[in-house]
Amino acid sequence: MNAVISETFTKTFARTPIIKLKRQESILQIKDLNVHAKNHHILKNINLEIPKNKITVLLGPSGCGKTTLLKSINKLTDLYKELKVSGNIYIEKDDILNTQRNVPLIRQKMGLLSQKPYPLPVSIYKNVAYGIKLKGIKNKKLIDFNVETKLREVGLWNEVKDRLNSSADSLSIGQQQRLCLARGLAVKPHIILADEPTSALDPVSSKIIENLFRKLKEHYTLILVTHVLRQAQRLADNVVFMNYGEIIEQGRPDELFSYPQTSQMKEYLVEGN
Amino acid sequence: MILKRVFLNRLSGTWMLITLVIILSLPLVIGIALYLKASPIFESQSLYQLIVSTDWSPCNGNFGFWPFIFSSLYVTVLSFLFAAPICLFAAIYLTQFSSKRLIQLMHPVIDILAGIPSVIYGMWGIIIIVPFVSDVLAPLINIKSSGYSILAGGIVLAVMCIPYMLNMLIETFNTVPIGLKEASLSLGATSWESVKHVVIKKSYPGIISSFGLGIAKAFGETLAVMMVVGNMVQLSFNPFEAGYPLPALIANNYGEMLSIPMYDSALMFAAFILLVVVLVINLVFRYFIHKTQSQ
Incomplete structure (x- = not known):
């Protein structure tokens, strides 16, 4: 798809530099995804491929449907009975949108990091162990090992190793967000869905999270929702610009931010900068 | 102009403080008044004797309150055991699993149930619950019962407490963030694992608070219970036998038996016990709430 965009781009803007895109292996494909809430058409014919081990940024103004798209991907739209979802979402060739079988297993393939950290009302240790236990692992040593590994992976181990049994609420908001990330990683997801994960954080905590994302993409695929242009520029390997429930443009960030093709994208870039 | 505004500002603040002080001092004022009116009885019997004695013969000057306290506690515990699980599961279903339309439909139903006068619950208890206990439940375990019993009181009281408890539990579960x-x-x-491990855990203080208020309400409920509980002074663990809770004792006898010496003080003491027990229940539940919150 990126190659097609590149070709169209070449024909249209012959003088602009061309960035040739390689065909990337995709981990998730979305086809004709539509979400309705009563008379409101929230997502309109979304067709999207998410490349593996890359950071895909869903960019767009507030209310454009980014979060709904994210929630459709891990079937959290099931919680909202007023939403009517249609289309297909494929992970490893399985259409996860149209199945009600093994929904917990499907969700475990995608770690969720929400706008505001939601630590479970238990200890720091139990927060990370929660998902591991749900996977059926009961061996205490194995759970301990996983908890430590994941806390180290998000750079939280040294800060909490002496108070693992303290309430997760006692952590700072930045630490809570990293704990939520560790908790998500503990179930060994393929994809990490991050919904404006730094919007509630101070600049230092935001930087830590962003650096973590850069490291994590070696092993995971990340889909990051943001409306912050600079964050998208810093992190994205692939940008999907949305507006009014539609995908307006998508491609590599250097290409998309330097040579926007639509007036909506241009306007957003001007406002964002 | 500015002086007038500052004066009005101070005045409104003072009035609000006065109303707050009135509200805060109400339990104390009630408690002191009851204690003073009940105090003559302490001249003839000790506090310990009054509470633990089972001898209730006012004509002989014996006022043992234990059968009444026991009946009150028994009816309250039974009603709690009936109402609490029903309310808990109904509230979980309504807030976590059902459609928003159902919860919108339930709210007026709960309000109607809460607004029904207790005498109607009492009448319903006499017509439905008392025969149900005597003709259906008692024969099931080969027991003879008139139906006017602790069990009937517990069931009626449970039904009366349901709207209050359910409303509070719904509010509690609604405060748990969807995130x-x-x-x-x-x-x-x-979904069930999420409810069990997360929603209920997060709602512990609210659940305890709802149960506490439900129990306190049940303990002090008078009319409906009085109509179905049998009102006999006896001490029995058999729920099919009659009991005589404290509120019923006061409501039945105040103004009727006051010619008997000390009876007036005895009833005031019964009211005082009622107040203290409700206060203790509230304090105990507050302690649990504090403990779970600090955990």
């Missing part, structure tokens, strides 16, 4: 449930689901939990 928390989403976090649990995204980790691979089922």
Whole structure:
């Protein structure tokens, strides 16, 4: 798809530099995804491929449907009975949108990091162990090992190793967000869905999270929702610009931010900068 | 102009403080008044004797309150055992699993149930619950019962407490952020696992508070219970036998038996016990709330 965009781009803007895109292996494909809430058409014919081990940024103004798209991907739209979802979402060739079988297993393939950290009302240790236990692992040593590994992976181990049994609420908001990330990683997801994960954080905590994302993409695929242009520029390997429930443009960030093709994208870039 | 505004500002603040002080001092004023009116009885019997003695013969000057306290506690515990699980599961279903339309439909139903006068619950108890206890439940375990019993009181009281408890539990579960449930689901939990491990855990203080208020309300409920509980002074663990809770004792006898010496003080003491027990229940539940919150 990126190659097609590149070709169209070449024909249209012959003088602009061309960035040739390689065909990337995709981990998730979305086809004709539509979400309705009563008379409101929230997502309109979304067709999207998410490349593996890359950071895909869903960019767009507030209310454009980014979060709904994210929630459709891990079937959290099931919680909202007023939403009517249609289309297909494929992970490893399985259409996860149209199945009600093994929904917990499907969700475990995608770690969720929400706008505001939601630590479970238990200890720091139990927060990370929660998902591991749900996977059926009961061996205490194995759970301990996983908890430590994941806390180290998000750079939280040294800060909490002496108070693992303290309430997760006692952590700072930045630490809570990293704990939520560790908790998500503990179930060994393929994809990490991050919904404006730094919007509630101070600049230092935001930087830590962003650096973590850069490291994590070696092993995971990340889909990051943001409306912050600079964050998208810093992190994205692939940008999907949305507006009014539609995908307006998508491609590599250097290409998309330097040579926007639509007036909506241009306007957003001007406002964002 | 500015002086007038500052004066009005101070005045309004003072009035609000006065109303607050009135509200805060109400339990104290009630408690002191009851204690003073009940105090003559302490001249003839000790506090310990009054509370633990089972001898209730006012004509002989014996006022043992234990059968009444026991009946009150027994009816309250039974009603709690009936109402609490029903309310808990109904509230969980309404807030976590059902459609918004059902909860919108339930709210007026709960309000109607809460607004029904207790005498109607009492009448319903006499017509339905008392025969149900005597003709259906008692024969099931080969017991003879008139139906006017602790069990009937417990059932009627449970039905009366349901709207209050349910309303508070619904409010409690509604305050749990949806993001928390989403976090649990995204980790691979089922809806029930999310409710069990996250929603209920997060709602502990609210659940305890709802139960505490429900129990306190049940303990002090008078009319409906009085109509179905049998009103016999006896001490029995058999729920099919009659009992005589404290509120019923006061309501039945105040103004009727006051010619008997000390009876007036005895009833005031019964009211005082009622107040203290409700206060203790509230304090105990407050302690549990504090403990769970600090955990």
